[in-house]
Amino acid sequence: MEARIAIAPSVEEVAVDGRANSPDLDRLRSRVMEAVVAGGGVNVPPAEANGLVWLVPGEPERLGPVLDGHPGIGWVQFPWAGVERFTASGVFRRPVVFTCAKGAFAGQVSEHALMLTLTCLRGVSLQARMPHWCSVDPRSLHGLRVTILGGGGIASEFIRLLRPFGCRVTVVRRRPEKVEGAEETLPSSALHAVLPETDVLVLALALTPETRHIVGAAELALLPAHAVVVNVARGAHIDTDALVEALRAGTISAAGLDVTEPEPLPEGHPLWSDARVLITSHCADSAEYVTRMFCERVERNVRNLRAGHPLEGLVDPATGY
Template identity: 45%
Template sequence: MTAASGARPALEPIAVVPEAEAGLVAAVERAGGTVAPLDERTRGIVWSASAGGADLVDALRRAPGTRWVQLPWAGVDGFADVLAAAHGDGRVWTSGKGVYAQPVAEHALALTLALLRRLPRRARADEWRRDHSSRSLFGARVVVLGAGGIAESLLRLLAPFGARVAVVRRGGGAVEGAERTVTTGRLLEVVTGADVLIVAAALTEETRGLVDAGVLAALAPGAVVVNVGRGPIVSTDALLAALDSGHLGGAGLDVTDPEPLPAGHALWSAPDCLITPHVADALATTPALLAERVEHNVRAFLGEGDYAGLIDLEAGY
């Protein structure tokens, strides 16, 4: 997607803040950009912190001539207030959307297989006890909530299993590799009788609490739920109830609500619940992946090619 005419500034200073991380500074310079301290001359900002909306607002006040802002992660809900106030400001906003798709999709697949094979309960077992409660991903009915880069990567990983996948997305348009693609309003329809629900959507006012008691009840008995999107998309109370009742066969959560999940929270001891502490994209290669995105977008900032990971300010992601 090409930015609006006149939105791309000429060669002018780019600030890497709040921390001038060496890898990001090098990425800017590889692309031909000029790195300089944040001040009134700044025209581009590469934000190096995963949060800090108020700090970013302050940075923009100190650099009112900024025309492009790069955020570090795919999820931008931590900057929701900043983005809401950015409507009509003439700036280009980009994120890490799609950068971490492969590792997150891999993690989602790992959680799914672990749950279907009942690994949480078996990892906690202290005696030899056989049962036949495991389920297979081969030929399973899978629903993926979200249609971004994670979903696209996940569909490729699911293909060898012959899973019948339905994708639920905000807008229209088929997703390659999915048996069905439907809009969010039809979520209940497609999850009815499904064996696996994988949440990989952005957190917006539309998706907050979307996976509620009704959605969980519609899944097939013994179905599993995996969340690698954002915690508040899934109702924690409804999830706990579905696990405690035995209706769900398990839940794999890389994100939770609340987050961080406090010690002693009921999810830690819920039946067949496997929790990882928001580490789906926490690989040794993650900084290099972000640096590649920054390098690409600095080139776009300088007029060479299109921006990647453009944030839709109306949609909020």
């Protein structure tokens, strides 16, 4: 079939988010247009389109009217993996196929997760804050028990990065399919059973109503006191107040966070001043990498649309990711 692809919203319609690692929208639009052509499609206005590439990770209030006003659009491609804002808006109730970029950015995000893990274990955050010689007894990642919440692309890539360390990896996920490289793949109901045997807990799952605050006071209390928690998914996966209290009480030893709740984390929040915590401001992947990987996803999906093949990154409206 023909792939007549519109690109929206326009640069003038959206506010700049100010993140250093967000792609420049003008450049992203230009690169996406090239990807559409490379996939065998044509760039058209929304009134002529049967597909739409949405350039921003939010703005559901703008997307709904675009779809309602242009019923010929049967496919929408989102730029990021997380689509929770669109789930909450009711956009997915429309008879449209939605795809997102899940799995596309796994390389750099898993690399960032490894960095946060090593930082927590080796006391780097504490060392970096010290204006004087400060001896710290580090811990090695070799042979540790790593539990990953989520079984998607980030989890798979992170497991690959862990291979040289000989870690014992358990994946906890909603679906029962085994994740390659993990010793065990367990259902979400097994989370409490595996936490007491966890040295490193890594969150790499989609945010849904069921996974909001999946790690709270009860879960943190089940971890060993030497455990570290790393979050490269969404801030709302962790109850922030419970995390602050767990660190204060010594329930866990450290935390590495690329995402927080709220986000951005306000100045003066106790997590900023805790030397056992490293916070990176939602910057696990670079603008250049995001642009390149997203455009490769767009090109392949345009090609798949033309050939009638399954699209990559399908969003399941029932689960919200």
